[in-house]
Amino acid sequence: MRKRSKLVSVIDDDESVREALPDLLRSFGLSVEAFPSAEAFLESQALETSDGLILDVAMPGMTGPELQRELRRRNLRVPIIFVTAFADEMVRARLISDGAVGCLFKPFSDDELQNALRLASLVT
C-alpha cells in the first residue's frame, strides 16, 4: 500500500513565501497547505492532520513562537521548522531549545530546507 504523503503546513504572512515554498516542498514529495496567519491555521483541518509546520517567526497577530506554545498547550506535538527574515542566532537557539526542529534564515537553500525536513522526519 502506498504510503500517504505527509502534510506540511506553511504559515507565513509574506505572500511570496506562501507561493514559492509549497512548490518546493511538493518537489520533495510532500503535501502542502499554506496559511497567511497562525489564527488561520488554528481554525483549519490542517491543525489535526499536519505532520509538520514551516512557521514564520514574526507575524501580525499571533507570532510563530506563540503558535508553537499554543500547540504544546493543546498537546499537539508536531515538528516545527521556523523561517525568519531576521538572521539572529540567539533567536534560533531559543526556538530550538523550545522544541523547534530547525530555524532557517531567509533566504535559505533547498538543501537547508531538505536537511531540516529530514530532521523532522518528513522526508528520508
Add this chain to the structure above:
Amino acid sequence: MQTELGRVLDTLPGMVFSALPDGRIDFVNKDLADFSGVPMTETNTWEWPVHAEPPEESVIVERFRSKLSLGEPFEMDVPTLRADGESRLLRVRCNPMLTDGKVQKWYGLATECDLASGDSRSEHETDFQRIVDSIPVPVAVTTPTGDVEALNNPALEYFGMTLEELKNWKAIEVVHPEDLQHIIADQLEAHSTGTFYNVESRHLRSDGLYRWHNVLGLPFKDRDGNILRWFHLLVDIDDRKRAELALAAREREAQLVLESIPAGIGVLAPDGEVEAINGPLLRYYGRTLEELRDWGNTDVVHPDDMPRMITAVSDAITSGSPYDTEVRLRRADGAHRWFQITGHPLKSEDDNIVRWYALHVDINDRKRAEEALAERERESRFIIDGIAGMIAIFSPDAKLIGGNQQIIDYFQRPIEELDNWATNGITHPDDLQICIDSFMGAIATGEPYDYETRFLRHDGTWRWFQLRGLPLRNTDGQIVRWYGLLTDIDDRKRTEESLRRSEAFLADAQRLSKTGSFSLKLGTDEVTWSAETYRIFDVDPSAKVTLRTILSRLDHDSFGRVQRVLQRAREGNGDFDYDITLVMPDKSMKHVRVLAHSERNKDGEQELTGAVQDVTESRRAEETLNEVRSELAYVTRVTSLGVLTASIAHEVNQPLAGIVTNASTCLRVLTAEPPNMEVAKDTARRMIRDANRAAEVIVRLRALFSRKPPTIEPIDMNEIASEVIALALSDLQRARVSVATDFGHSLPRVAGARVQLQQVIMNLLRNAIEALAGINDRPKQIVIKTQADPTGEVQISVSDDGVGFGSQEMGRIFDAFYTTKPDGMGIGLSVSRSIVESHNGRLWAKANNNHGATVAFAIPIYEVARESCDVEVRDRSDSISGTVR
C-alpha cells in the same frame, strides 16, 4: 528810752506828764500819780481826773484838745480831783516836741495854783542839791537867766569836766556846734514864756564823742510862779537817734533811688489810692501827683488798654496778689508808649498790706521788636508755606518744632506726631538707618545734611524725598534752629531708577552678548566706548581711547578693511557689516563682528556708531558644535545602521527568500523527469517579481544614506509621517506594536528637509517602540497625530503608553547621551532637537496622564518660514568686506 525818761521824770519834784498829739496822756510821773491817786496803767493811757460836772468836764477836755491841735505851747487850768477827794485847780503848761515841724509829743507840767509859796528858800536849795544828785542822768541846774549853777555827779562824769569849766558851756563845744544855736534859742524861748523846753542835741562825752540827748528843761518856780531855777535833764537818746537818722538816711536814699531810677514808680495805698509817684513817671506823664490820683478818669492810659489796666489793679487790690500788665501810657507830648506795669504789695510783719509799689518799665522798644518779629514770622510763614516743598524746623537737639502747611498736608498728621518720625512708621523701614545716621550725624556735628528717603503719604503711598538741612546760627555761632527742606523727588527717582535699570540691563546685555557699542566722530576722531567694548579690545576703561588705539589692535587685513569703512563713512551715510580680527597684547586673536551706521548726528557732525560683537567663542563653539553634530550624526547612523541593516535584511530577505526558493524549485522541477515546465515558468515569473520588490526596497532605503545636501521644500507632514510608518512597519511588527494615526486635514505644508524630518519622526517612533518593549499588561499602541497650530506651525506628536520618563528626567531627555534605555546611546533626541531647531521649529516632550510620554515637534509652515529659515549654513567668510547696502 521811754522807761529811762519815765524814771527821770518820776524823780522830778513836780507833776509831769506827756501826751500824744491826739491828747491821749501816755505818761504821768510819780508826783502826778501820787497827787491824783490815779496810777499809770499798763496800757500807757491815763485819764485825767477832771473834777467838774459832766458838761463842764467835756468842755475842759475839748479845750485841751483844741489847744493841742494848734501845736503851740499853751497853759490852762484844770480842776482836778486830788487823791484825798479834795478838788484842786491845777495849772497845766504844755510844750510840743517837734520833729521836722510836726508835733511828735506833748510834755506837760502841772502845778497847784493855790499852793502856798512860803517855803524857805534855803530849804529848797538844800533839796535841790539833794534831788539833783539823786537823779541818775546828767542834770544841770541853772539860774533863771541861764547861768550854770550846779551839775549832778552823772553830769560831771559824763562831761569829764569841772563845774567851773562847764559854766562856760556855750564856748567850749560841749554842745555840738550844729545844735548849739538851736538849743540856746529853745532855752531863751522857754525862759521868756516860763514854760519848759524839750530839745534834742548832741553833747560831748568825756571820751570826745558826741552823743544825742533829749534835753528837757523844766523851770522850778516859787509859790508866786517866779522861776527860781531851771533843771536841765539830759536823757541819752543816742541809740534811738542814730537809728532814726540811719532810717532817715535810708529813706532819703530810697527816695533818691526812687527818683533816680529810670523807671516809673507809683505808690498806692492798700485801697489803691495813689500816694506817690516818682519823678521820672511824673515827668513822663507831664502831670502832677494830684492830677494822677484820679488816673482812671484820665487819658494817661491808652483807651484800648484802660479797662485791662483797671481790672488788673482792682483785681490785685482785692486779691492781694501781684499784678503784671502791659499797657500804653500817654507821654507828655501825646505819644503812647508801651509799659509793663508790675505791682507788688508791701506787707507788714502781721501780713497786712501796707502799700503797693507799681513799677512802670518802658517796653516800647521791646514791644515794637516783638511786633516786628511777629511780622517777620508771619512773612516767613507766608514764604515757607509758599515754598513748593516741605519745610521742617528742628530745635538744636533735633526735636521737630515746626513745619509748613505742605508737610502737614502730605502726612496729614500734627507736627508733634511727625517728631516721632523714627518710630511712627512714616519713614520707610529700609531707609530708617540712613535717616538716623545722616540726620543725627548732622545734629551732632553741625554740618548740613543731605540724604534721600521715602516717606509715607497720608494715602499710604511711599514717595522719595531729598532731605537737605542747614543749621541757623546766632551771632555767637551757636545753632538755634535747623531748617530742613524736603523735596519730593519721587518722579525723578523713579526715572533714575528705570534709567539705571535699563542701563544695567544694557550693560548686562552687552556683557552677556559680548556686544559692545561705540561711536566715532569722524570729524575729530573722538571715540566713545561702552564698558563691554573696552573689555573686547582689552583696554583699561580709564584710558582715553583714540582711533589709533583701535587701529593698533587690528591685524593686517582688518586694518585695511577698517580704513576702507572709515573712508566710506566719512563720505556719507551708510550701514556696515564686517568682521575684524583683533590681535591682543598676548598675541591671541579675537574675531569680532562689527555692525555700524554712519550719519550726521544732531550736532551736524558725521558720526559712525555701532556695535562690536566678540564672536571668537561662538565661532569656536560653532565649529565645535558642527564637529559634535557630525560625530553625533555619524554615531546615529552607525547605531541606526544596526537596526537599519536588520530592517534592510528583513525587507530584502523576504523577496530574496522568495527568489531563492523559486530558483530552487525551478531547478528541481527542470531536473525532474519529466521536467515540469509550468511550475518552472511560474517560479521564474515569481523570481522576477521578487527581485523587483527587493530593488524597490533598496530605492526606498537609499535616501537615508544619500549624501546630497538637504534641500528645503514644502513638505506635507502627513505624507512623510506615512512614509516613516511604512518604513518602520517591520519594526512595528517585530515589536508587536500597532500604530494609530490621527492626521489633520488640509494641513499647510511646512518648510523642511524631507529626509531630516523623516529621521526625526523615525527617531521618535523608534523611541516609542522601545518604550513599549517591556509592556505586557496592555495593548502596545502608538498614536501619531498631526495638526496645524495657530502660530503658523504644523505639529506632529508621537504618543506611547510605555514606560515614559520620570518628571525629573524631563529636562534632560534632550541632552546628548541621556537615555532611559539600558543599551541606548542617548543621542537620538538630542540630534532630533538640533534638526528641529535648525528648521526654526520646536521639540518638546511631556508625560502622559496614564502611561508613557508624548514627544512632539512643530515646524513653521512654508510661507512663514521661507524668509527666516537658516537650515542652509550661512556662508560668511572673512573675505566679505564692509559693503554699502
